Amino acid sequence: MSENNNKILCEILLELIAEGKFGNGKMIARDGWDSLITMFEDRTGLWYNNVQFGKRIAQLKRLYGFIKEITKSSGLGCGLNGWPDATDEWWDDVCKVICDSVRGANVEG
Numbered sequence: 001m002s003e004n005n006n007k008i009l010c011e012i013l014l015e016l017i018a019e020g021k022f023g024n025g026k027m028i029a030r031d032g033w034d035s036l037i038t039m040f041e042d043r044t045g046l047w048y049n050n051v052q053f054g055k056r057i058a059q060l061k062r063l064y065g066f067i068k069e070i071t072k073s074s075g076l077g078c079g080l081n082g083w084p085d086a087t088d089e090w091w092d093d094v095c096k097v098i099c100d101s102v103r104g105a106n107v108e109g
Contacts, residue, residue: 001056005044009056012039070094087089 001009016036021029027036032051041047048056065107070084081084086094 005046006056006060007041009040009053010060012036012043013057015039025057 011023011035016027016029016032019035021027021032025026027033027050029035033053036053037048037050044049064073071078076084076090077087084090
């Protein structure tokens with residue numbers, strides 16, 4: 001999913017939260033998945049099913065957690081892109097366990 005489509009997905013999820021259909025990281029309304037699928041297709045022309053969206057949401061949550069953790073615990077300054085400004089060795093140490101799930105955040109579905 002592209003960066004723009006991730007942004008659209010997050011915007012839709014915020015709308016569904018406001019409508020009371022999504023909360024605590026889960027779809028709580030019976031028609032929530034149908035709303036998400038329809039809204040996303042209307043805005044992007046792409047169709048994904050609820051399993052694909054569920055996996056994507058889980059990936060984005062893990063990525064957010066990773067970014068939040070390294071931002072507060074690295075003690076490093078940030079580069080122009082907002083990520084910690086660190087050596088390759090530091091990234092290798094930090095990413096040993098986490099990077100597989102972060103890499104998965106760039107996978108379709």
